[in-house]
Amino acid sequence: xxxxEMTALETAEMxxxxxxxxxxxxxxxxxxxxxxxxxxNAYITVTEENALKDAETIQKKIxxxxxxxxxxxxPFAIKDNICTKGIRTSCASKMLxxxxxxxxxxxxxxxxxxxxxxxxxxxxxxxxMGGSTxxxxxxxxxxPCDTQRVSGGSSGGAAAAVASDEALFALxxxxxxxxxxxxxxxxxxxxxxxxxxxxRYGLIAFASSLDRIxxxxxxxxxxxxxxxxxxxxxTNDPTSVKNTSLDFSQCYDGNIKDLKIGIPENYIGFITDxxxxxxxxxxxxxxxxxxxxxxxxxxxxxxxxxxxYYVISCAEASxxxxxxxxxxxxxxxxxxxxxxxxxxxxxxEAFGEEVKRRIMLGSFVLSKGHYDDYYKKASQVxxxxxxxxxxxxxxxxxxxxxxxxxxxxxxxxxISDPLKMYLGDICTVSVSLAGNPAAVIPCGxxxxxxxxxxxxxxxxxxxxxxxxxxxxxxxxxxHKAGKGVV
Amino acid sequence: MTxxxxxxxxxxxxxxxxxxxxxxxxKDELGRIIEYIGKLNKLDTKGIEPLSHPFIYTSSLRxxxxxxxxxxxxxxxxxxxxxxxxxxxxxxxx
Numbered sequence: 042x043x044x045x046e047m048t049a050l051e052t053a054e055m056x057x058x059x060x061x062x063x064x065x066x067x068x069x070x071x072x073x074x075x076x077x078x079x080x081x082n083a084y085i086t087v088t089e090e091n092a093l094k095d096a097e098t099i100q101k102k103i104x105x106x107x108x109x110x111x112x113x114x115x116p117f118a119i120k121d122n123i124c125t126k127g128i129r130t131s132c133a134s135k136m137l138x139x140x141x142x143x144x145x146x147x148x149x150x151x152x153x154x155x156x157x158x159x160x161x162x163x164x165x166x167x168x169x170m171g172g173s174t175x176x177x178x179x180x181x182x183x184x185p186c187d188t189q190r191v192s193g194g195s196s197g198g199a200a201a202a203v204a205s206d207e208a209l210f211a212l213x214x215x216x217x218x219x220x221x222x223x224x225x226x227x228x229x230x231x232x233x234x235x236x237x238x239x240x241r242y243g244l245i246a247f248a249s250s251l252d253r254i255x256x257x258x259x260x261x262x263x264x265x266x267x268x269x270x271x272x273x274x275x276t277n278d279p280t281s282v283k284n285t286s287l288d289f290s291q292c293y294d295g296n297i298k299d300l301k302i303g304i305p306e307n308y309i310g311f312i313t314d315x316x317x318x319x320x321x322x323x324x325x326x327x328x329x330x331x332x333x334x335x336x337x338x339x340x341x342x343x344x345x346x347x348x349x350y351y352v353i354s355c356a357e358a359s360x361x362x363x364x365x366x367x368x369x370x371x372x373x374x375x376x377x378x379x380x381x382x383x384x385x386x387x388x389x390e391a392f393g394e395e396v397k398r399r400i401m402l403g404s405f406v407l408s409k410g411h412y413d414d415y416y417k418k419a420s421q422v423x424x425x426x427x428x429x430x431x432x433x434x435x436x437x438x439x440x441x442x443x444x445x446x447x448x449x450x451x452x453x454x455x456i457s458d459p460l461k462m463y464l465g466d467i468c469t470v471s472v473s474l475a476g477n478p479a480a481v482i483p484c485g486x487x488x489x490x491x492x493x494x495x496x497x498x499x500x501x502x503x504x505x506x507x508x509x510x511x512x513x514x515x516x517x518x519x520h521k522a523g524k525g526v527v
Numbered sequence: 528m529t530x531x532x533x534x535x536x537x538x539x540x541x542x543x544x545x546x547x548x549x550x551x552x553x554k555d556e557l558g559r560i561i562e563y564i565g566k567l568n569k570l571d572t573k574g575i576e577p578l579s580h581p582f583i584y585t586s587s588l589r590x591x592x593x594x595x596x597x598x599x600x601x602x603x604x605x606x607x608x609x610x611x612x613x614x615x616x617x618x619x620x621x
Contacts, residue, residue, distance in 0.1 A: 139605075140605055141604070141605060143597055143598075143601040143602065143604070143605075144597065235582075236580075236581040236582060237581075237582050237587075250579060250580045250581065274587065276589040279587050279588055279589075280580065280582075280587065281587060282582070282587060283587055342570075345566065345567060345570060347563075348563060348564040348565075348566050348567050349567060351560070351564060352564050352567070359540075359541065363542070367607065368606065368607070368614050368616055369602075369605070369606055369614055370605035370606060371605075373607035373608075377617060378617070379617055379618065379619075380616050380617050380618070380619045382617075383616065383617060384542050385542055385543055385544060386544075388541075388542055388543035389543040389544045389545075389546075392543060394549060394552075397541070397543060397545065397549065397553075398553065398556065398557070400541045400543075401534075401537040401538070401541050401553065401557060402557060402560060402561075404537050404540035404541045405533075405537055405557070405561065406564075408536075408537075408540060414568065415564060415567070417577055418567045418568065418570075418572060419564075419567055420577030420578055420579060421572035421575040421576070421577045421578075422567055422570060422572065423577070423578040424575050424576055424577065424578040425570070425572070425575060427578060427581065459556050459560065460556070460559050460560055460563055463560070463563075474581075475581060476581025476582060500581075500582065
């Protein structure tokens with residue numbers, strides 16, 4: 042069997058059964074990186090030496106009959122805003138180009154405890170601010186399906202790496218759609234859990250009340266398995282929640298006959314590409330044919346979600362990123378005559394344009410005379426949006442929506458118009474404001490590019506999402522067909 | 528369009544300076560973005576509580592006990608400059 046065609050869980054089984062060695066699995070991924078990543082640019086740092094050393098350790102464990110974790114020997118990678126002890130974590134910014142964390146994020150510690158093997162750190166938009174990875178200090182990530190196009194963002198490196206067999210799964214983060222939209226663009230599966238279900242300790246903050254860590258993989262089962270490993274309460278993150286259940290073992294019977302799926306009609310209206318619209322419509326029909334009850338309704342407040350999201354996320358970002366002062370860590374300007382120069386010159390020289398734009402917008406909405414009109418207003422609208430979702434979930438088990446209005450666009454096509462870029466987040470930001478869990482799974486190709494569908498669940502009900510996505514994937518081949526061809 | 532005074536004020540609040548190119552671009556772009564987010568004012572939010580966090584669970588707080596922290600030497604490794612176990616900065620008082 043070809044390693045490149047297996048999921049992470051299948052690979053783990055093969056390794057456990059000694060049908061392939063850990064080294065083979067790791068080398069397969071490293072070879073793909075060497076072959077393709079000069080074209081894709083999914084990685085910022087590849088830790089080949091460490092990976093091969095870890096491969097030996099895990100193989101010894103297996104050979105000696107010692108008990109091993111769920112992902113024993115499976116090569117994976119980590120978005121570069123999640124701290125890794127001793128491995129540079131740059132946030133794709135000049136500011137953190139030379140920053141090496143002294144501790145592992147909780148999710149990294151937990152996934153390593155499952156004996157998975159880290160291959161390296163993945164490219165992204167600078168500090169997660171962007172929807173195309175074009176704001177990365179380390180260059181754009183190219184879409185494996187068409188290298189003239191973007192991979193989406195901000196987790197573009199994570200989605201592209203999984204799509205091009207440069208990692209079997211990835212840990213990534215989602216603030217306004219950063220897992221969901223790149224999964225749609227690259228034809229892979231991803232899940233962002235309920236806010237609080239997974240610890241954020243060690244995730245470098247962009248906007249704390251919106252930032253979430255989730256997983257990207259080849260199918261939903263891999264993503265769910267990753268969540269079950271990384272999720273749960275953590276004393277180091279007081280916003281993480283006790284008593285969450287991320288055991289998905291009962292979600293795989295393929296039966297969704299008792300599920301009610303609501304489709305917000307206005308979200309179909311957000312789609313600007315007719316081919317994408319066609320795919321989403323066909324997907325709804327597939328869910329009906331699998332026995333789920335489907336019904337259209339509307340979420341009228343989503344019209345205001347982009348505005349509320351940018352006010353709140355930029356406000357939080359302006360505060361979160363005030364920690365970069367050139368003193369304790371991060372870039373320091375050489376042109377400094379006094380302490381104030383250190384702050385101002387370091388920040389002027391090391392933040393990219395999009396980061397500056399968002400910090401300034403955040404400073405504006407928090408400034409005297411504007412706070413009530415913008416920040417407070419947006420936070421009230423957030424309450425209303427959350428209530429609108431809660432009401433919808435009284436009636437539906439799942440809300441189905443597109444993940445993006447288009448397929449992957451050409452590199453350079455939107456980057457010069459920031460407002461147009463922000464409006465591209467229309468399908469994902471409402472869920473970010475409400476904090477509900479959501480998955481994106483491939484549902485076909487439009488103009489030879491992957492399309493993803495978004496499945497949104499009730500708060501702390503990741504299970505119904507996984508169940509629904511899994512039923513779709515055992516009855517279709519889209520998650521296999523979307524695989525990148527470089 | 529954002530005027531130069533506002534841009535200068537936001538630079539001050541944000542603790543960085545824009546170059547001339549960025550300044551020109553931001554004047555127009557920030558103006559358009561601020562106009563767009565102004566659409567929120569079409570909604571009546573009277574009496575609605577603002578939401579700053581999707582879910583708040585005070586039960587998630589841990590016991591207040593002393594725990595080990597990172598080593599001073601390790602922390603200083605990421606700093607540009609250090610002296611006698613402390614972060615070193617330029618003179619702050621003339």
